[in-house]
Every structure is written in C-alpha cells, then in structure tokens.
Amino acid sequence: MDALRYVFKRILLMIPILIGISILTFFISNTIPGDPARLILGPKATPDGIEELREEMGLNDPLYVQYGRYVNGIFHGDLGESTYSQQPVIDDLERYFPATLELTLFAMLITVLIGIPFGVISASKKDKLPDQFTRVFALLGVAMPAFWLGLLFLLLFYLKLGILPGSGRLDNGVSPPDMITGMYTVDALLTGNMVAFKSALIHLILPGITQAAVTIGMITRMTRSSMLEVLQSDYIRTAQAKGGSENRVLYGHALRNGIMPVITLLGMTFGHALGGSVLVESVFSWPGLGKYAVNAITYLDFPAVMGVTLLIALLFITVNLIIDTMYHLIDPRLKYN
Amino acid sequence: MLLDVKDVSLSLKREGKYSKILDQVSFHVNNGETVGIVGESGCGKSMTALSLMRLLPDKAKLDGEIRLEDELISSYSNRKMQKIRGNQASMIFQDPLTSLNPLHTVGKQIEESLLLHTSLSKQERRKRVIKLLNDVGLPRADELIDEYPHQLSGGMRQRIMIAMAMACEPKLLICDEPTTALDVTVQAQILELMNELKERTRMGIIMITHDLGVVAEVCDRVIVMYAGKVVETAPVEELFENPKHPYTKGLMQSIPKLGIRKQMLGSIAGTVPSPENMPAGCRFADRCSQAMDVCKTNVPQMTQVKKNHKTACWLYENKGVKKDAAAGSEQPKTAFYL
Ligand SMILES: Nc1ncnc2c1ncn2[C@@H]1O[C@H](COP(=O)(O)OP(=O)(O)OP(=O)(O)O)[C@@H](O)[C@H]1O
Numbered sequence: 277m278d279a280l281r282y283v284f285k286r287i288l289l290m291i292p293i294l295i296g297i298s299i300l301t302f303f304i305s306n307t308i309p310g311d312p313a314r315l316i317l318g319p320k321a322t323p324d325g326i327e328e329l330r331e332e333m334g335l336n337d338p339l340y341v342q343y344g345r346y347v348n349g350i351f352h353g354d355l356g357e358s359t360y361s362q363q364p365v366i367d368d369l370e371r372y373f374p375a376t377l378e379l380t381l382f383a384m385l386i387t388v389l390i391g392i393p394f395g396v397i398s399a400s401k402k403d404k405l406p407d408q409f410t411r412v413f414a415l416l417g418v419a420m421p422a423f424w425l426g427l428l429f430l431l432l433f434y435l436k437l438g439i440l441p442g443s444g445r446l447d448n449g450v451s452p453p454d455m456i457t458g459m460y461t462v463d464a465l466l467t468g469n470m471v472a473f474k475s476a477l478i479h480l481i482l483p484g485i486t487q488a489a490v491t492i493g494m495i496t497r498m499t500r501s502s503m504l505e506v507l508q509s510d511y512i513r514t515a516q517a518k519g520g521s522e523n524r525v526l527y528g529h530a531l532r533n534g535i536m537p538v539i540t541l542l543g544m545t546f547g548h549a550l551g552g553s554v555l556v557e558s559v560f561s562w563p564g565l566g567k568y569a570v571n572a573i574t575y576l577d578f579p580a581v582m583g584v585t586l587l588i589a590l591l592f593i594t595v596n597l598i599i600d601t602m603y604h605l606i607d608p609r610l611k612y613n
Numbered sequence: 614m615l616l617d618v619k620d621v622s623l624s625l626k627r628e629g630k631y632s633k634i635l636d637q638v639s640f641h642v643n644n645g646e647t648v649g650i651v652g653e654s655g656c657g658k659s660m661t662a663l664s665l666m667r668l669l670p671d672k673a674k675l676d677g678e679i680r681l682e683d684e685l686i687s688s689y690s691n692r693k694m695q696k697i698r699g700n701q702a703s704m705i706f707q708d709p710l711t712s713l714n715p716l717h718t719v720g721k722q723i724e725e726s727l728l729l730h731t732s733l734s735k736q737e738r739r740k741r742v743i744k745l746l747n748d749v750g751l752p753r754a755d756e757l758i759d760e761y762p763h764q765l766s767g768g769m770r771q772r773i774m775i776a777m778a779m780a781c782e783p784k785l786l787i788c789d790e791p792t793t794a795l796d797v798t799v800q801a802q803i804l805e806l807m808n809e810l811k812e813r814t815r816m817g818i819i820m821i822t823h824d825l826g827v828v829a830e831v832c833d834r835v836i837v838m839y840a841g842k843v844v845e846t847a848p849v850e851e852l853f854e855n856p857k858h859p860y861t862k863g864l865m866q867s868i869p870k871l872g873i874r875k876q877m878l879g880s881i882a883g884t885v886p887s888p889e890n891m892p893a894g895c896r897f898a899d900r901c902s903q904a905m906d907v908c909k910t911n912v913p914q915m916t917q918v919k920k921n922h923k924t925a926c927w928l929y930e931n932k933g934v935k936k937d938a939a940a941g942s943e944q945p946k947t948a949f950y951l
C-alpha cells in the first residue's frame with residue numbers, strides 16, 4: 277500500500293518536470309537561428325512565399341501562443357507535423373521508437389545476463405584467472421568504438437560467414453507481424469507468427485551485441501567492485517558460518533546487497549540507449565529513433581525535435597521512477613516518503 | 614573430548630609475504646564446558662576460531678590437527694566442512710548489526726540453517742524458528758519472524774544471532790566477543806542466556822574475549838594467548854588466583870578493582886611483536902621484567918605447574934613450580950603502568 281502511494285506521488289511529480297522540459301525545449305528550438313519555412317520551400321523560395329507559409333504555420337504568432345497551441349495539441353495526441361517527413365510526428369515516433377526500444381531491451385537483456393554473472397565471478401575469484409579474463413573482456417568492450425565493433429561483426433558474420441543478417445529488422449519477403457507493441461519479436465510471439473519471430477530475432481543479434489558490448493564492460497566492472505565491498509561484510513561471514521555453499525552465499529546474500537549501484541548504472545544506460553544509438557542504427561540500417569532524431573536536428577525539423585525530446589524526457593523520468601521503486605523493494609531500510 | 618586442537622599453525626599472506634599468525638596452538642574443549650580464549654588485540658583469537666570453522670582469508674596455510682567428536686575435520690574438504698558449519702559447530706560474531714544480512718527478515722536468516730542442514734518441511738521450520746526465538750528470550754516471536762534486523766535493538770540482534778547459531782543444536786558454539794558491542798546490562802543478560810543454553814544442551818562453548826569480567830562470568834577454563842601462541846591454560850578460579858605466566862599476571866593487574874581508589878586500568882608496557890619479526894625465544898621476553906638470558910634465545914614449552922594448569926615460561930620449565938615464584942600472591946615484577 278505504501279509502495280502504491282509512493283509510485284502515485286512520484287507520477288504526479290513527473291507532471292511539473294515534463295512541463296518544464298517542454299517549455300525549455302520549445303523556447304530553445306524556436307529561438308535558434310534558422311527558418312523552417314525557408315527550409316521547407318528550398319533555395320528557390322520567394323520572400324512572399326516564405327512569409328505566407330510562416331503565417332500559415334503560425335510562426336508569426338508570439339511564442340507563448342505557439343507554445344499554448346503545442347501543449348493543447350499534445351493533449352489531443354497531436355505533436356505537430358514533421359517538416360521533413362511530412363508526417364504527423366506522433367506517427368513517426370510510433371514507427372521508429374518501438375524499433376529502438378526492442379533493440380535496447382535486447383541489448384540490456386544480454387548485458388544483464390552476461391555482465392552481472394561476470395562481475396560476480398570476477399569478484400569471487402579476485403585476481404585469479406577468471407577475474408583476469410573478465411577484466412580483459414570488459415576492457416575490450418568499453419574500449420572498442422561501437423561502430424568499429426559493428427563493422428567488424430558485419431564483416432565476419434554477414435559478409436564472410438554469411439550466418440547472420442546485417443541490416444534491417446526482418447528478412448526480405450517476411451512481412452511484419454500485426455502491430456501491437458511495434459516490437460516485432462514481441463508482436464510475433466503474441467500473434468503466434470513464428471516465421472516473423474525467427475526472422476526478427478536473428479536480425480537483433482548483431483546490433484544487439486554491438487550495443488551491449490560497451491554496457492557489458494561497465495556493468496561487469498561495477499558489479500565486481502560493488503560485490504568486492506559486500507563480500508567483506510560481516511554478514512557474508514555469518515552466511516558462510518551457517519554452512520551455505522559458495523554460490524548460495526554469493527547469489528543469495530551478497531548479490532542482493534551489491535546490486536543497487538548496478539541497477540542505477542543499468543537504468544542510466546538504458547535511458548541513454550532509448551534515445552537511440554545513431555552509430556549502431558547506422559551500421560545496421562536499423563530504423564530507430566536515433567537516426568530520426570539526427571535527421572530532425574539536421575533539417576531544423578522543430579516539431580520532430582520537440583517530439584523526440586519530450587519522449588526521451590518522459591522515458592528518463594519513468595526509468596528513474598522504476599529504479600527508485602526497485603531500491604525500495606530491495607532494501608527494507610528505506611522508507612517510502 | 615568434544616574438540617581437540619593439536620599443534621595448529623596458520624600462515625596468512627599479506628602484501629605478497631606469508632607470515633605466521635598462529636604457532637602450534639593446542640587446546641581442547643569438553644562437552645558442557647565453556648573455554649575462554651583471552652589475550653591482547655591481534656594475538657590471534659579470532660584467527661583461531663576461524664581456523665576451527667575453516668573460514669579463513671584467501672591463501673591461508675593451515676597446519677595441525679583439529680578433531681571434532683573424534684572426526685579429523687582439519688582433513689575435510691571445503692564441501693564437507695559446509696556440512697559441519699552451522700550444524701555441529703556454529704559461530705557468533707562480535708557486532709550483531711553488521712553480522713546480520715540487512716535485506717533478509719530475521720525469520721529467513723534463522724531458517725536458513727534449518728534449510729541447509731535438516732529436512733524439515735516449511736511449516737516445521739517456521740515452528741522451530743519460533744521456538745528458537747522463544748528459547749533465546751525474545752517475546753512476540755511470531756511477529757519478530759517477519760521483521761528486519763534494523764528494526765531491532767543491539768541486544769535483540771545478538772539474541773537473533775544466538776538463535777541462528779543454535780538452530781541445528783550444535784555440539785560446539787564458538788563466540789567471538791559476543792558482548793563487546795553491547796552495553797553492560799544487555800551484556801549480562803546475553804551471558805546469562807549463554808550459561809542457560811549450555812546447561813540445557815551440554816554443548817561446548819569457546820568464548821573469545823578480552824574482557825576478564827566475561828571470563829569470570831561464564832568460563833570453566835581459560836586459554837591465554839600471546840602473539841599467536843598459547844602461553845597459559847588453567848581452570849578459571851585457578852587462573853585468577855594463581856596466574857603463573859608474567860603475561861597473565863599482567864592481564865590480571867589490568868582488571869580494575871572495586872573499592873580501591875586511584876587505581877587506574879593497568880596495561881603492559883611495550884608492544885606485541887609483529888608476525889613478521891617474531892623473537893627467536895619467548896615472544897613475551899621483551900616486555901617481561903623477569904626475563905632471563907634463556908628467554909631471549911629459546912622457546913619455552915608448555916609445562917605442567919599444577920593439575921590442569923600449564924604454562925609456557927622458562928620460570929617454570931622443567932622445575933615444576935619455581936622457587937621464587939611459588940608464592941602466587943607475590944607481586945610480579947613486570948613493568949606495568951599503574
Ligand atoms: N586477512 C588477513 N590477512 C593477513 N593477516 C591478518 C588478516 N586478518 C588478521 N590478520 C592478522 O592476524 C593476527 C591475528 O588477528 P586476530 O583477528 O585473530 O586477532 P584477535 O586476537 O582476534 O584480535 P582482536 O581482539 O582485535 O579481535 C593479527 O596480527 C592480524 O594483523
């Protein structure tokens with residue numbers, strides 16, 4: 277009950293934050309130089325034509341009027357129309373965001389499944405061979421630029437060995453599953469479309485691993501250092517004195533105590549990744565939010581920039597809320613307030 | 614004999630070098646007996662206990678023989694030791710707050726021993742946990758079981774630790790300064806509880822402490838350690854009335870006495886030699902005012918000075934009770950700050 281009240285209060289708190297962010301981005305994007313109307317009409321536009329379009333787009337109204345119009349639109353599910361794609365921004369986000377979300381979740385899954393056990397093993401076998409191995413592994417992951425690693429994977433698994441696809445989300449000739457979440461693997465599973473599921477899954481592998489490489493390294497190291505600290509604790513010795521096996525002590529007692537900083541780091545990288553990784557998306561022609569955002573900025577596509585910014589802000593706050601709630605679920609010493 | 618420790622030596626690796634922390638430690642514990650281990654900080658009391666449980670730091674070298682109920686447990690594999698720990702032999706630590714897992718409920722932590730060493734069903738385990746909580750004198754056990762360590766007082770937490778250690782009815786209970794972190798009244802209650810549990814279960818207890826008051830309260834026999842070696846062992850009254858080793862005499866001097874005004878807590882002059890540069894002879898020689906030439910060069914062996922009373926000191930070696938030290942009431946000439 278306390279937990280529900282806490283979450284509800286935190287959700288209410290999100291509203292002023294979102295309003296603040298929307299005001300900030302709205303005014304920044306409207307005061308930087310560059311005229312969207314001129315951009316739309318191209319180099320051959322006449323001053324009259326530009327003026328006419330500005331009037332039509334409402335660009336001549338005072339900023340606060342424009343902002344009011346924008347916010348009003350949001351409540352009706354309208355984020356304006358992208359001047360670049362000529363589509364409603366909300367439709368663009370609906371198309372590109374699930375691709376990014378799917379890739380990010382997949383990369384996070386790999387990160388958690390590899391990074392955390394690696395970190396735990398590394399800590400429990402400090403300075404021994406497994407520790408050295410994971411140390412090198414983590415260092416490589418962190419040190420290699422994602423685009424370079426991506427190209428390497430493409431070269432090896434796609435061009436040379438030909439065992440994994442290198443671009444897009446599905447094989448040619450496979451049609452996307454019925455849209456539910458927009459994440460192909462999830463939708464395919466939900467609709468029982470195994471052909472699409474298989475195709476979507478193997479397309480995730482290379483970009484997923486590429487994106488995970490960096491975070492695996494970070495999570496491994498973070499888990500290691502946090503676990504090393506916890507393993508010094510008296511209660512770990514107590515658990516050993518009770519006759520628990522090494523794994524029981526590690527995973528049953530130490531990991532839960534050492535996981536908080538790891539969760540924080542995971543949340544932060546997750547939030548970042550949701551904004552889309554332009555590099556990974558470019559290398560693997562992944563139709564995600566990162567490329568969309570870069571295009572929007574390049575073409576001064578203000579409605580699109582605004583839409584992406586608000587979405588990312590919302591996601592960040594949500595991830596934060598999830599992390600905080602997990603803190604409280606894990607540690608009984610924290611009080612909800 | 615419940616526990617027989619014979620010539621146990623321990624080396625630990627620190628900064629790349631091994632140093633000898635325990636040197637040929639021997640003692641025994643009988644059923645229903647409480648044996649105290651006393652000595653200055655760093656003399657190896659905790660390491661002795663951890664050697665028995667084999668909960669040593671990485672790269673520890675342990676030699677000698679440890680027998681528990683005639684089983685040579687020092688030869689056991691780590692996996693086999695896991696079945697002993699928390700089952701036949703349990704251990705209680707100094708700080709009851711940091712020794713309990715902050716994220717698990719009290720019930721879960723006590724139950725874990727039962728889960729590991731018995732085949733009781735879930736309900737039976739819960740019943741047993743509640744009984745254990747009652748046994749260690751904790752009220753409202755059925756609520757307590759779902760509470761977390763931070764919700765409890767220090768004394769309650771130590772009772773939880775005791776309940777945890779008692780879960781599988783151990784034959785041997787090792788307590789490493791169980792009352793040091795508690796205030797005096799709580800301390801007395803905990804000691805009383807331990808005496809009571811010992812009477813009831815006839816288990817053997819090893820009580821590590823540097824508080825001679827605790828020794829007087831609960832111990833039947835005492836082992837005095839100095840710099841990784843046992844220097845004296847005797848029944849508790851005998852040790853208090855008739856300490857033989859100059860170091861033990863020094864320890865006795867350091868007990869503040871009621872009714873004697875202006876007496877300050879004594880301490881023994883000088884410092885304990887570090888494991889890296891132990892003297893060739895008696896390790897206490899440098900601080901001992903009765904030191905003779907032989908003390909600097911030769912290691913004294915444990916010698917019987919009376920029934921059940923042994924000490925390792927050249928004053929007594931091969932001579933039984935030495936002439937000028939025979940009168941136990943005589944003031945030792947060791948240098949003390951008084
Ligand atoms: N992990 C370790 N590695 C190397 N040496 C250690 C380690 N832990 C303790 N020692 C050393 O072992 C010796 C004995 O330590 P121990 O903890 O057994 O002393 P103690 O008698 O329990 O002291 P205290 O009364 O302070 O608890 C000390 O010299 C200490 O420096």
Ligand SMILES: [Mg+2]
Pocket residue numbers: 658659660789
């Ligand atoms: Mg100690």
